[in-house]
Structures are given as C-alpha cells and as structure tokens.
Amino acid sequence: MKQNSTQKKLFFMSSLRIRSFLCSAMLLLLLLSAGNVFAQNITVKGRVTHDNGQPVQRPSVMVKGTSNGVTGDDNGNYSLSAPANATLVISAVDFTTQEIKVNNQATLNVTLVVLDKSMGEVVVVGYGSVRRKDVTGAISSVSEQALREVPVANLQQALIGRAAGLEIQAVGNRPGAGAQIRIRGNRSISGSNEPLFVVDGIPYDGNLNDINPDEVASIDILKDASATAIYGSRGANGVILISTKKGRNGETRISYNGYVGIGTPAFKYPVFNSQEYQAMRNLSTFNGGYMAEEQVGITQGRNTDWQELMYENSIRTDHNINVSGGNGGNTFSLGGGYYKETALMPGEEYTRYTLRSTIDSRIGKKIRVGLSTQNTVSIELGSQFVSGNAMFRTVVLSPLMPPYNPDGSIYIMPNGNVDDNNGDGRYSPLLLKEGKQTWVDKVRRLRTFNTLYGEYEFIKGLRYRFNLGLNYAQQNGGQFKGSDQPPNNPSFFRPAAGNTARIDNGDTWGYTAENLLFYDRTIAGKHKIGFTGLYSVQETQSYNSYVQKDSITEDFVQFYNMGAASPTPVAATAGGESRSGLISYMGRINYSFMDRYLLTFTYRRDGSSRLAPGHQWFNYPAVSAGWVISDESFMKNIKQVSSLKLRAGWGKTSNQSIDPYQSKGLVNNNNGLGSSGTIGAAGSFIRYNYGPTIVNGYNVVTLPNPDLSWEFTNTVNIGLDFGLFKGRVTGSMEYYNSKTDKILYAVNLPVTSGVAGAFQTNVGEMENKGFEFSVSSVNYQSKSGFNWSTDLNFFFNKNKLLKLSNNVTQDVGSQLFVGYPMTAIYDYVNAGIWQNSEAAEALALGAMPGQIKLLDIGGPNKTPPDGVVNDNDRRIIGDMDADFQGGITNRFSYKGFDLSAVIHARLGGLLVSSLHAPLASYLTILNGVRNSLKVDYWTPTNPSNWFPMPQAQVATITDGAKTLAYYDASFVRLRSVNLGYTFSKDLLKRFGTQNLRLYFSIDNVALLYSPYYDKTGIDPQATAAGDRGVGGNLGNIRENGRGNGALVIGLGTPPRRTFTFGLNLSL
C-alpha cells in the first residue's frame, strides 16, 4: 500500500497498534482482573490543612490504586468524584502522605503533617510517575523554587550546581549562550555525551533555549541505568525529564512573573596600559616603529581604555503571564512569555517569545484526552560574526591611539602598525557602537512542540494511553555585511570590499507515536503490582540549505533579495539532509510488598535506522530493588531516623552515537577546508576548472562499516535515602560504577591509508565511577518565624579510558590515552621559564634564559634524558576533569522576607586557556605588533616564571608555547543572591490579590576562589569548544562535532554581573 501522506501512515500504523494492544490487554484482563468490584461514585469535598491550621496549598488528592485524582486550590480545598468505599491518598510537597477511607462521607477534611519531604514527593520517571518512596533508581529532582532562584535565560544555566551528578558548564557569555551538560561524566569519545531531554513525556532534541524556564514546573534527572534503561538506546547519558506547568482544578487564576535586570562587566580583560605596552613593544621583535599618532600619544601620555569605551550595560528582562484553572477534571493552562537579553558588547541580543497552552479533559468516566502546545520564536542578533573580530580589536588596539578625532568623530583606524591599517580588521570597533550600522546578523528560530494524548480506562487499574508528539523547528540565519565606503561610511566587517549577504535555512520535523498500557493492582492488600508496556515509533528528518552572494546591488537590500545583485561572482550554495527512525518495545514491572520491599524490572528493545540492516536491534534490560529499612520494626525505636531506604540497581543502556548514514561510508564533494569563512564558504567543496569550465570533484571521505553499533553502558548503582529528625534533614547518597564498551572510536588513520577521514569503529571501553551526596536540611526554625535551610550537593566522578583498539595504549593524534580520563592532556612539561642562574642547564638543551623551560624527561623508547627536548618528552600532564564538584544553596526567611544564596564549586582539573597560547590567540604573542593581554613576562631584570621573554623563538620547540595555556581550573563561585519579600495574605486580599512577592537578585556575584583568575585576571568560565573569538584549536585538545570538544577559554564578551528586580504576582 502506497502512503500518500505521513499523517495517513501514522494513523494507519497506530490503529494497527491499538488493535494489537487490545489483544494483549484482554490477556492481562484474564490473568489479573478476576473479581473486581465496582462501587457507586460519590462527590467528596474537603479542605486540607497543615498541622498548624494553615491551609496546605494545592494538595494532591487521589483515589487509591487509580490515577483518578485532583489537585486542590491554594486554600487546600478539593473536590472529586470517588467510589463510596474508596480510600483517598492525600499528599502535598513537604508533607507526609495521608490515606483516609471515604466511607460514604461527602466531606473529608484532612490534616497533613510536615515530615519527611523526600518520601512524599511525586517523582516523574520515564513513562509515568511514582512516589519518591517507591523509587528504586537514582533520580535527582529540582523544584520550581530552585529554578527560580537564579534569573537565567535557559534551563541549563538554571541547573548549574543544583543536583549531584549533574555537571553543567556554561559556555560563553553571549546572550542565550548554551552550556555543556554531563550526567556522571563522559562515556563516549565521538558520540554525544549530552543527556536525553524529555518534555512532558516526549523526547525533545531541539535547542534548550526554546524552552522558557518559567514554563517548567519541575525537573527530574534520571541518572543510573535502572532508571534510564526504559529509554534504551538513548538512556546512557542520563535523562532529564522536564514537566511543564499544567492546569489545576479550582478557580481560574492569573499570575505574572517578571523581572528587569541590568548587567555590568564582572571583569575586564586585563591588558597592558600604554606604559607597559611600550615596554613590551620596545623589547619585542617588532621593528616597524610607532605610528605618528602613537608618537603623539606618547608625548601626551595617552592611555586609551578601549574596553571601557566599548562595553555598555546589558539588559535582561523577562515577563510571563499564565492563566490556569479548571474543574471536574477539565483543566487548562495558557501562558505567554517574553524574554530579552543584551550583552556588554554592542550588537548582541537575544529575544524569545513563547506561547503555550495545555488542556486536559475528561470525557465520561473512562476517557481522558489532552493537548499541550509550546511555541517559541527566538531571535538572536549578533551571534554569528559580531563579537569575535570586534572583541579582538577591543583588546589589542594600541592604548596610545586616540578613540576620537578632535572634532569628536571616531578615529577610524586606530592601529599601532601599518599592516593592520591594510588588514581585515582595520577599523575602530567603536563603529559598532556609535557608527552607522552597515551589517545585519540575525538568526530567527520558530519551534512548535506539541503533545497530544488520549487515555482509556478499561477497568479499574487497566489503562491504555496513546501519546503523539509533533515537533517542528525552522531556523533562518541571515547575514549581511555592507560595502566599505571610507572615510564617511566605513564597513567594519568588510574593509576594502563590497557587500556580501548570506542566508541559511534549516528545517527539522519529527513525530513520536507511543502506545502505552498500564496495569496496577494490589493483591491481598500487601502485594502491589504495576505493569507498563510500550510500543513506539519515532522519526526525525532535517535538512538545510544555504546561499551566499557577494555584490548585492544596494546595501539596503541586505539579504532579502539575493537576486538583486550583479551576476558575478556567482552565489555560493550548499545543503544537506538527514533522517532517522527508531522503533521501540518496552515493558516494566513494579512490584512491592508491604510498601517496604520494592522491585522494578524493565526491558526495552530498540531498532534504529542509523545502523546497517541486520545490526539494527538491541535489548536493554534493567533491574532494581529497594528496601525501606525505616519501616522495619527494629527501626521503630530509633526516633532520630525518620526514613531510611536502601536501593540497588543494574541496567544496560546505550547512546545513539552514530549519525544517520554513517555506516554507509562516505564519498562526497567536501574538500575538508571547512565552511567557517566569511566569503565564498562554498570554497569548501571540491571543484576544479578546465579553463573557464568549472567542474565538481568527489573523493572518498570515510570507509563504510556495516558492523557499527551503539556504545553500551552497564551501570551498577547503590543508593541510600535518609531522613533524620522528623525529616528536618533529608538526603541521599549514591555510589555507581558504569562501564561503557564498544565505544565508537574515530581512529585517525595515517593518511597513507589513502582515506582522509577518520574511521569509526566500536572498539573502546571506558569507566565512570563516582559518589554523590545531597542533603537538604532545616537548620534553624524559630517560633518568631525565622527559618534557615540548606540544600547541599557534592559529587565526584572518575573517568578512565580502559581500552582503545587492540594493543593501542595511546593515540596521540586523537589525544586518547588508555588508563587516563578522556580529557587527558598530553604535552611537554613546562617548568616555568629558564632563569639567568640556569643558563648552563638551559644551554645544554639548546635553550637560553627567558625561554620556556621545557623539561627533557626521556629519550626514545623510555630511555633516560637524551639532551634534546622533542616528542619523547611529552607526557600526560593532567586532565580537564574536576576532582570534586558541588553546590550549596542557603535560604533564610523571616516573616515575609526570604533570602537565598547559591554557590557553585568545581575543584581540580586543568583548563585550557587559548588566550594564553600565543599562536592560537595572538593575544599573548608579545611580538609588539599589537597590544596584548597582560602577562608577566620574563626579562633579564624581571625573573618571571610564567611567560617567556618577547622574542622570535620562545621555546626550543615550535609548539612548546602551547604549554602556556594550562592552568588550574578550580573555582568557587557565588552565583547568585536573591532577596525577596512576600506580602501578607491579609493585606493582599484587600486588593483582590492572592500572592505578591518582590525580589532583588544579583547573579555572578563573586569568584570566591580561582587560581586562574588570580594569575590572569580572567574568569575561568569556558567560552567555547574551540574557536569563538580568535582562539583556534590548539591541536593539543580533543575536538569533534558532537560537543565533546574540550572546553577552552577564548576571547568573548566578558561575563556580566546582573542586578535584577522582579515580581511574582497572582490574582
């Protein structure tokens, strides 16, 4: 049967699946449902209160053993329909769960006790949710409150330092900048190590910037394989489950959350002042002499601070309105958001508009349907080319040069040498701030992410659910650089050239169709059995196209009409496509005995199009168990311990580390020259010409490998959850050991194999072992209303590469070393600078005082030192993994006031500062051509042990200067301080207001500890995986296209410190 449209095909397939599930449902019915009693439903109403009499806001009231339930309102009132003989389960965050029999009563008021909050929470797990008490895997949860404490652009930033085992490193300070996320370390060399994101049950592979943090109700992080195995081939890197806000039963509410923040530079790049600049230049190899205007500057004692002139205050503002309500199981929520952020450098801006809605509806007693839709439009300005070049100029311009002419106009070529006046970055960056803007750099993205479900309850405890997720994203990038018309209209980005325009369009769509069957039953009051079954199909396709054209007729056309241009040079074009499909079966059985002994089995089977036929299907089993020790009779007398649970689990997962079509081998027309250029990026395709006739060329890029498979991770996890002192202290500890095998390893073949591209093969093994600890405590609680509580988490992860391919213990070309972490750095040993007193020792190695002291460690084949510094002297000198990481949040409250402070720490490991690798950044080259980042360099009278003397050869071996890039990466950062005041309910009632909180917060408050900062004056936060700004790949760190590249510190918009005023209001 030929399918005409995807929709039709979907419907056809899903109806088939419904039928097959009906069959299995019947079987289950026969097996398990004998003797079910149906009772008459009545309406039960009531109020849930605190043991101190205050209402419990929004309690959850469920009919026991079903998914039938409601959420009460802010005053604790609830109403639901339940069988007259049912038991209600009443729960709320921070309270003990109560069970109460209906016994035909229409009003049931319930009092909840604040006790052990960790055990009562509902935790979202894959394909469902469970009580915290019933969890058997390693799961961390981050509450809505915690997410609010740091005003941020995106979820990644909100999660930094907030959960044990979750390592998030922000990358760059661009508006809307992203972050690198790792759960329990790296386990893939060439595949992605990013976790799977699941939004409201549907896997989400879009840009996280498209999710408005204000729409998120909670985040649950599945860390171990027993929890993630139900995501099978995508579970290995952990899973982050995001639940968005839903409507609740009760009167319709409107709420507003918003803030406005102003940012200032948290620091400026330290550069030489004009005195220091002259000292460096006079000592350097540069012999071009000072420019005439610099001579004037010397006479006048000029000292231009270019950064001071360039930076402007940044703005960050966020506004969200949400309306929600519902009754009788029909609930809705509508919301809209607006977020805008600018950077310190002019021209960079990020704006996001969001619109969302959820509807959940009950049709009769057995059917529930719902829809949730999230729509985002974001616009990034200046993200593609603005900051790199402008930042470089801002840092390296001569401080002797004037920013302005005497008449107040911009001095347009303030370079300290003739060459730069002819160069590509010749103009003053002030043109970006104050001049006529002749460029456009804009990326606009539209994403719509929709989930639709229908649920049918056959009989009590047996439900079928169909989920459909539809995702579409479109991204349009436009660039325009106007033509240069000096002196009146110089073009900062196109000196001495005509204009150029570029557009690229990317388009991704996908669907997920899931058929789920749930069965829950309690046998003899003690045996609880739950079953979840899944059959799902998922497909994704994306493609992009790209056009670049020079010589647009008029600058005002920008990129809006590439046809309005001269026919030559011809436009450069490119494009690409990729599609993948995944089919899955999954079953999960939960069993508990007396709520005390818990067992979970899961089994998933995934088939993927990315693998070669015959190798597409793999199985993912997992098992885990829990023992609630505190329920045992022998614990009853230990009053201090309010809860104690031991968990253990094992599971197998993998990651989808193979790109579509990768197993096929590759012949293409790519010449390997990259496409990052500003003009003629189409120069990255193999072409040739015979006279005027231009032709295409194709070459072999990679070898086919039909045996490619996923990388499999086996994890053992042991965890202990505890609650002490009536739940005032709660926490958990986890130990895990995961081993990943069949790691895809891109063997960099010697080029003499005749294939330029690396060869992907499953050969490696890697290990991650670690320990995690998190605790929440109420430290102080006074009658007067003063409260102090603390959330603390810390963890460490030891990553070790166990095996590459056979007998290969190191692959220097790929920077991989068996027995060491994946981020190991292999280089010469830099012992500082050769001092005058060491002249003889230096000379023996061909060096002289003032050069980098590279140690002669050995000769060929591990023989003793041989008197030369060469390849044989390279060693593992460290790695980039942190030894210890954690976060601590302290919260204080007194009456209406609340104060919180969030601290994030990352200790140990090396960072790579490409800023300080002279030939990578040109920022510390000290050759006198331009100004430099301030470094303490050696001179005969200044025995610095850090930077070498400015000279032609700073080391006896060409790439020895790279060793200047390594520093201790440790830091402790006070990320934010947040002070709020909540107005009293009584006061608000008079204004018809439910809740009003005003707050003030400061982010990026202080670096409490950072050896790198102490030495260089630069923030230790990474700016890129390689090349933003001027930092290129140093060749000494690993890099790949899947975000596994080492994070490096290059040049970028400096970090901001933002002062934010905000309010939360609900009516």
Added chain:
Amino acid sequence: MPGCKKVLEEKPYTVFSVDYFKTPSGFQNGVNAVYSGMRFLFGPEGAASMATSGTDEWAMGDQARAGAAGDLTSFCNYTLDNTGGSILTPWNRSFNNINLANFLVEFAPDIAIPDADKKVALGEVRFLRALYYLNLVQYFGAVPLDLGAGDLKPNTTPYQGFNRLPTGEVFVKNYQAIIDDLVFATLNLPDKRPAGAFKLSKAAAFHLLAKAYIHRAYSTAAVSSDFANAYTAATEVINNPAKYGVALQTYYADVHKPNNDYNSEILFSIERIPGNYAADEVPNPDGIGGTKGMDVSNDFCGNYTAVRAPLNTSATVPVVNRTVQYGRPIRRWCPTPWLYNTAFADKFNDSRFEGSFRTAYIASATGGGYTSGVDTGFVMALTDRIADSLNGIAPVGPRLKPYRVVAPREFYFVSGSLNGNQDATSNMYPSLSKYEDPSKGVPNYPGGRPFPVCKLGETYLLAAEAALGSGNAAAAMTLINVLKQRAVNRPGLSPGELTARYDAIKLTAPGQVTLDFILDERTRELCGESMRWGDLAVRNKLISRVQLYNSDASANIRANKHELRPIPKEQLDRIIDPDKQKYQNPGY
C-alpha cells in the same frame, strides 16, 4: 509491519558510496578531484614553504624571521622538527588523491564510456598519480605504494600500517611506478592541450617523464639509461613543437604575465579562476594559507606600503595602500644575496630578472606630491650606482627623479645584512612578480591564476641536463643557448642590440656546462616557482649550496639529515607500530 520496515530504512539523498565512481559521471568527477587535489601542492603557502624555504634562492622575509608565521622560521633556518605544519601540506594532501586515482584505474575497465575517452582519462589519472608521487619522493624519500591493499591498489580498509620499509626497496619501486605511469601517459594522452585550458597532454607527460628520469638518475635508485631516456623524452617535445602545440614566448616576461596564462610555452598548469574563491576552493580568503588558494601571490611581497618617498626621511608614503596588483605584503621570503647579486648578476642583458621581479611601484595614495594611480612612488634600483646617480649622490647633483630610488644596499637582506636603513625601506626588497594577480579583487586575498607546473623553458633545461648527464655537454650548451637567446629579447631592441646582448651572456664552450651551472640557470629561468628545494635535494646539492649562499640557513643545515624532510609526527602517531623511529628519516 510493512510501515515499520520503512522507518528503519536509510535512503540518503546526499551521501554516496564508492560505487559512485563506477558510474560515468562519478568517474569523471573522480578524475576532476584528482586534478583538484594538485591545488594543494602548487600555490598555497604550505606547499610554497616546502619548496622555497631554506634554499640558495630565498632567505627569510621579516615575517618569517619574526616567527609570526608559525613554523616558517624553522623551515628557513633548518631548526625544523617533525611537527612543522608545512610538511603536512604535501603529506596530508597526496595519499587520498593517490588512493582515488587507484580506484579510478581499478574501476576503469567497467566504466561505460567510450574507449577513447577512457584512455585519455586514465592517462590523466596516471600522470597526476605520478606527479603526486614525484613530489612526495623528493621531500620524503620512500613513501608507500601499498596503502593497505597492495601496491597501487585502492584501499578500503582502515589500515594503520606504514609501508615504507625497507626504504631502499620502496624507493626503487616508487620511481619505477612514477615512470610507468608517465610512460603510459605519453602513450595515451592527446598530443596537444586545448588552447584555453590545461587538460593534460603528451607534451606535459614527456616533460614530467624527463624530469622523473633525471631525478632518479641522481638517486640510489638510478638506472644507467636514465639520462638517455630523459634526453629522449625532453627532446621529443622540443623537436616537435608543431605536433605538440608548444612554443617559447618571444619575451621571457610574457611567460608569467597576467592574462597570458594559457600561452604556448606552458605545457601544464594547475588551474584556478582569478577572483572566484568558490571555484578555487578558498573558503576564507581573509586567511593566510591552509586552503587551495594561490598564497604565493602574496608570500614574496615586500613591505611596499611602508616606503617613504622621495627620501627615506620624508613623511610621505606614496604606496601606503595595498593594491590588488601588488598584493598583501606577507613578507615570507626575500631574495638571498646570491640570488640578487650572483644568479642575476647581469640584470641588463638578461631580461629574466626584470621578468621575474617587481621593481617599480605606482603611488596608491594621493598626497605629498604624488597622485594615486599615476605617479611612480618608488623604484628598486638595479645597482647602487644607478641609485646614487639618480638620487644625485654620486655624482653629487640634483635629484633626477621625483620619486624615491632605493639602492640595493638599502634592500632588506639583499645586501646580506638586515640593518641597512631598515626603517627607511622597512622590510622592502624586490618582490617576485610571477604570481601577481590583478583580478583577485582584494589585495589581501590569495591569487587565482593558474600555477605553471611544466613549462617548455624548463623542458630545454631538462634536455640540457640530460645531455650533460649522458656526456654530451655540447648538446647541452646548444639547448641552454636557446634560452639565453630568448632571454635577451625585450620589446624595442634593435637586431644589433640583441646580438650584442646575446653575445654577452651566451655560452661559448661546452665546458661551461656543469651541474652547478644548470642549477644557476634553473634559478634564472624558474626562480620562485616552487621547485627549488627539491631541485637541490634530489641533485645532492642542497647542503653545499645552502651553506654557500644562504646565511640564514648555513649555521644549522647538516648533511645526512636535511636532504630529506622529516616524516610528520602526526603520521607516526597514527600508526600502530610502537617503534615509530624506524620509519623516520635519518637525523630526525
């Protein structure tokens, strides 16, 4: 379920497999790629660095001397190790194209194209494969013929070995393969190339075959008939110019003149299109090196934007703006004193110095008495005497020219030292003009003109050298004198002047022809054309001539090491064998 099967099928639109080369269009696109790969080896800075740095012709320009150009210094002064970036240019850019050539040769019998076309395509592929190998062998000695699937077989396995041992044996096989491929090319390529394009032809194949025989003749793989075979191949072209459609240009200066790229003296060039960076495979023309562009159009350029005029104390810099014609003064290589003073001692009778170098610059900024695009800004005088006379220094008198006349003693390094009025001339020296590209659009961008690889002028030199090697110095003298005769031609000279000038430079006795003389003459004819280092190395003349003529390099260069470049570290890192050193060339 049938629908599900489809979900798991891959049907890529944009990804091809090796089978693509079995289709007629795929086969042709493979041939195109083998041609295109040559762009890496002729024109980019890495390739030029390998061929130019540390020779008797070229010393360090100030940008190489200051180390700003990365590893260039180490190539120029022989402190290079196996990490230097330039060695990767030929190393990394050759073997994948050789393997592709192997595929095409292997698949050719089954390709559905006419036999005549197939013959030509195979001739092209095998010529180019030979050129890749010839280039590699001159730098590295033995290199693998067996990439993992047998000698000259297409490799489809992830091979992590390195088949260059024993080097002596492999080296012999290398030359034999080169010669076999070129002999095939001489039999199968068309006689002539098209008028306005550089498709390969028999003339180029004979030329390169002669060169390959000559290279082998000096090597440990030498066969006694090499010089004789070289002579036969080279003279085949020289003696049948009509058949092969070749002829020397009347004026030497025309050979490399812009807009004359397809002249009859050039047998084969690696092609590009000026100003078309998409066609030329230059993704980022703002950058220096690393792509397939003609960096050589800037690499030899002195710092003309800093020369003050009319006096070295004047405030005016008349050529302060870079021009498209003169290019970006990247200042990698400047002439050695030997090149300027000895090889080109006679710049008057022999037109080849002025045909190769730019010595006059037109103002590019208006001011100080100069009009942009009209007035001469400065000239580089041929001798100190001329400069002193025009400047009114000796004999003392008024300045005879309104522009600056820079004396050779003021040139950067040409006088053998770096100090002579350096601020005044600020790193200026006569700049190689052969690759100037007035059509490239932006001064800083790499050029886009075809890069000549086989010129008929060189065919004469190869024939002469082969004659000398075969003991026939008289024939060598005759051939050399053809070039001398042409070298005196300048527009507007009378027959009498031409005769007088020819008499001044021609060879008069066969004994004058020696290998060193041949090398001197190659400089005059081929200076800066990315072949000098190999020319010296394969003729076992590198060490002695560099020690004599290049003071930048003489201190560090040593015998039994620097005759070959090191095998790149990256290569050794990537092979499985833990004993890397045995694959390395001696001394590294």
